[in-house]
Amino acid sequence: MNKIVECVPNFSEGRDLQKIDQIISPFRGKPGVKLLDYSNDEDHNRLVVTVVGEPEPLRDAVLEAIGIAVQLIDLNHHTGQHPRMGAVDVVPFIPIKNVTMEEAIALSKEVGAEVAKRYNLPVFLYEKSASAPHRENLAAVRKGEFEGMAEKIKLPEWQPDFGPAERHPTAGTVAVGARMPLVAYNINLNTPNLDIAHDIAKKIRFIGGGLRYCKAMGVELKDRGITQVSINMTDYTRTALYRAFELTRIEAQRYGVSIVGSEIIGLVPMEALIDTASYYLGLENFSMQQVLEARIMEE
């Protein structure tokens, strides 16, 4: 694959394995498309799929899977812990290789327009594809969920970007957009005091005056008797992983607390870790072109 885009569609079905299998079937055995992972959560009643591909075959497979989900999932009978506003809740496209953010945005808009046309589903563009600042944040778009969307979608500021200004009777609405790869990164502290973890989280995160592309909160790891700064790095190319790690270490010092380790949840682009190695080794004149696997993947 020369150009690679990742897509992480979230579907509102985490329990019926037969339906789940049908929804992911368009991602299997297609040239130019590779299913990397999928996980369904029964409590959340949600399916998260991770798939990569060349832009066109990926687009076609995603459109097909959305069609199946719209047919199979009825939000009127959906219960689960995770907030949701549609059978297909959110469809982010992420540029991975030889693809610009502009191309990923264009792809998301193409998919959004086609979803509205084929399935008569109202589509909100979000994140980098958003048509207005108040629509960038997924939580803001989704607020009110499926139930509230019946009225919300009639408000002038919540007109969908594509499709009818009316909630689909069973499939609700969907958010489609482009974003940077997200790295879920947690840093473990040798204190059971959740207040400390939360204080540190507040200092390192963007909204607290910390790092630009960093979201964070304090979490208790009861079984280990410690706490954690749970972080989402929303653009590792701008805010590097090691910066969150070192800043956490420095903030922890004033509490006499230290880091016992950290962990990456799910997938991480190699560049995020290689950049970290490069920092600690003080690498001079280093280029990703020196990484054997990067060269092998070139076409």
Place this chain on the structure above:
Amino acid sequence: MNKIVECVPNFSEGRDLQKIDQIISPFRGKPGVKLLDYSNDEDHNRLVVTVVGEPEPLRDAVLEAIGIAVQLIDLNHHTGQHPRMGAVDVVPFIPIKNVTMEEAIALSKEVGAEVAKRYNLPVFLYEKSASAPHRENLAAVRKGEFEGMAEKIKLPEWQPDFGPAERHPTAGTVAVGARMPLVAYNINLNTPNLDIAHDIAKKIRFIGGGLRYCKAMGVELKDRGITQVSINMTDYTRTALYRAFELTRIEAQRYGVSIVGSEIIGLVPMEALIDTASYYLGLENFSMQQVLEARIMEE
């Protein structure tokens, strides 16, 4: 490519661009073979090719290139700074992906046998493929070079592993073997004192009681007014890069010297750097399967 082997054949021609082009031509445009890099040095009068591929197509392309080099290069008229014993001086095979060292050794022996048969060239197996401990080290095998090999090859302990016990009249002899990926890694010190760089090198390297898979020497960087510990990491999976870096830092302390930076020369497998990031971040439960590119490369 599902199984990937790397091959870095060294040819004794660094000046005639037309001949160089002929020698590398078997590595171009072949399915299952990818030419990553080649560099010719006029002073050394040597060509170093880096190619990856699936075992069988790679084997065929390497055999073809060796045939061309044997035809084009006459060692009787070869001068250059780099020691050499043949038109094709050395052919290492390196396991990269889904290939064991045992498979790489088997591949090297298959190529060695075929080179002897097709081109009547004496072949020494070296490194992991060596048939005796005194033949593991390339420098030991090559000692005497093309000129001395006329007599050396007649000694009982230097009988070739394949082919006639007689130097090829124009193409000399060749060493073929399997080895781990080699990472050329240099650490720069803020001192102009070459003795200090050399002392540190002696302490961190294997033969000086240092790290098992580490070769090192002191080098002067005259234009920058500093010195360098120039390192070959011969098995980064056993002796990690960060260990050489930290040990150098610790040894430098007793001289009041510090590290100003480091550099990687040429290609490096991503795992060598990801392992380093993992150390500095104290990653818990991390697997290479979490690296997006590793997953994309899977088949």
